[in-house]
Amino acid sequence: MTTPVCTSASTAAAPATQTRPYPTSYPTFASYVKARQPVLLRTARSLTANPSDAEDLLQTALTKTYVAWERIEDHRALDGYVRRALLNTRTSQWRKRKVDEFACDELPEPEPAPAGDDPAEQQALHDAMWQAIMKLPARQRAMVVLRYYEDLSEVQTAEVLGVSVGTVKSAVSRALGKLREDPELVLVR
Helix, strand or coil: CCCCCCHHHHHHHCCCCCCCCCCCCCHHHHHHHHHHHHHHHHHHHHHCCCHHHHHHHHHHHHHHHHHCHHHCCCHHHHHHHHHHHHHHHHHHHHHHCCCCCCCCCCCCCCCCCCCCCCHHHHHHHHHHHHHHHHHCCHHHHHHHHHHHHCCCCHHHHHHHHCCCHHHHHHHHHHHHHHHHHCHHHHHHC
8 A cells, every 4th residue: 555665764674574563554444445435535525626626635534544544443434434534624624724814994895886887777778779770771880880889980981881981971970860760779768
């Protein structure tokens, strides 16, 4: 299960014929982990939002279980022990997290939005305007879109459409007149 970091140091410290005072691995622990890891990982994932953090949390809890393996008397209750280790480890991580909160004299409150800035009303106006623009003839619609939505000047609009500046002025004037008379836009105003 575990291997020494420096094999030469471990062999020099303990000759091969000498037995160590503590066992280096528990075959029952390895079989327990192999059998129960998917279930325990699901439990860890329920405690964290990130799957990688859940794997780290499970490894930490299994390490704590491994250290206490000889002290656990009833091996039928191992799932409960590991779940408690998961929960305690997660609680410790949560308590240690850094919180950037600062005390201040006044609570910061957002500025109240003006009455006319309701997003739903803005969207309704936007939709009504596009429906009214779509009712215009194609040439007037193109001039209104270029002039007011694309923010082109009258000269630029005339160049794009290949017409004179006077044609743009008169067509846009007629289109705006139609938009002012549109019954759907009158209700929105």
